[in-house]
Amino acid sequence: MTEVKDTETLALVAEYTDVLQIGARNMYNLSLLERVGKLRKPVLLKRGLSATIEELLMSAEYIASKGNNNIILCERGIRTSEPYTRNTLDLNAVPVIKRLSHLPIVVDPSHGTGAWDLVIPMSQAAVVAGGLLIEVRQDPQAALSDGFQSLRPHKFKLLLNRLRALAPYAQRTVLDERKVSIA
Secondary structure: OOOOOHHHHHHHHHHOOEEEOOOHHHHHHHHHHHHHHHHOOOOEEEOOOOOHHHHHHHHHHHHHOOOOOOOEEEEEOEOOOOOOOOOOOOHHHHHHHHHOOOOEEEEEEHHHHOOOHHHHHHHHHHHHHHHEEEOOOHHHHHHOOOOHOEEEEHHHHHHHHHHHHHHHHHHOOOOOOHHHOOO
């Protein structure tokens, strides 16, 4: 999965990735959404920082209107006045979206909080509501971006063990860590 930021680089990115990610800041980029809709590649559409649930669904609808129905929605936090986290992870959006749409939704607690020490507890809460998208890096300090919100592999394994314990209560399954790619 790779984020595509503009129509100029879309063809090149699409050639080398399995899933096209539309980041929060591009959720309203109608030219990009239209071109992605014509490609028929899977799309991960992240909710914008100030976007309502309806606006997220309408952006997905715009992609689908061009023929691409292979869309995964992503709750990645919204902007609020809370100073202790970068964003406020809106977990109540997940069951609302599930009620309003047939599209799958995942939760990104890495971007949703902006703090590595909040990823595990918010992941535990999110696994009950929906799937997860988590940033994991061997050396977060060397990351070109977002290292401060990335889990190290040993913390990720700890998280997977906790999620495996919770998953049966939510009728969910957790992937084997051997099937997970770590940046």
